[in-house]
Amino acid sequence: MDRIAWRLIETTGFTKLQEEEVLHRAAWQLLEEHLQLYMKEQNHTEIEGQPKKDRVPSILEDIKRNSWNKPYLRDYPEIQFNLSHCHGMVACIISSKEVGIDIEEIRAFPRAVMKKVCSKEEQQWIEQSTCMEESFFRLWTLKESYIKAVGKGLSFPMKQVDFSNSLNGETNGKIHRNIHGKIHRKIQSNQSGYWFCQYILEKKYILSICVKD
C-alpha cells in the first residue's frame, strides 16, 4: 500500500533561501515519520536483532543519490520514496514501486514556461480552461512527478510527457474530488507503464503522484 503524506509549513518572513532550507528539512522530517509507519505496516520489525523502527533515523543517514540526484535508501531497495515541497507545504510518498511526487501552489505563471514545457494541445487545454493557473500547475506537477519517478531530473524534456489525450475530455470547472481532495479521474500520459493521480489541497495547492505499474 502506498503512503502519501503532506503538511502545511509556516514560512512567513523568511527569505527564499531560508524558506528552501526550512521546507527541505520539513520534507525529510515528514518522510522520516512516515517511513516508521510504513515499515510498521509492512512488518519490517527486526533486522539483526534490532527493532527496525529504531533504525529509521540511521536509514536517513544512509541516503544515496543516483546520477540524476534522485535519493534512495541503499539498504532498503524494496522501499521507494520521493519528496516535494513548495511555498508553505511539504509532501512525500512511500511505495514498493518506483514513484514520483510533486506539489505546487496555484499561482500566476509566465507564458514562456508554458510554451517550454507543454505541447501545443496542452497549451490549448490550459488557455481554454476556466482557471488557467490551476490547469497549468496540474500539468506541471504531473510532468514533474513523472520525471521524478523515472529519476532523470530536468535532463528529460518535460514536453515529451504529454497528457493532452487524457485531459482534453475533461469538463472545464467541474473537477470532482473526494474529501481528501483527490480528483476522481483516471489520468494517463503518452508514456506507458506509469499511472498518475492528483489532489487539490487547501484550495490552493496541486499535488500529483506518478507510480510505475
Place this chain on the structure above:
Amino acid sequence: MFEQLKEMICEFVEVDEAKITMDAKLIEDLGFNSYDLMCLIGEIEEHWDIEVDEKDVIHLHTVQEVLDYMSHQVA
C-alpha cells in the same frame, strides 16, 4: 546581456540584486528550484530567440555558465 539576465533572475526569485554575481550558483546561492529554472530558461528562449536543450540545462550551475551558454547560442 548580464544586466538583462539579472533582471530576469529577479523576476523569478526574490533575491538581493547584489547577490547575482557571475559566480553565484543558481540553486545554492540564489534559491532556484526546478520550476524557477524552467521559467528562466523559457524567458531566455523567448527573449533571445534561442533553444535550450534539456540535456544542457543540468550543466548550467552558475550565472557565468548561463551567460556563456547564451553567448554561444546567440552567436
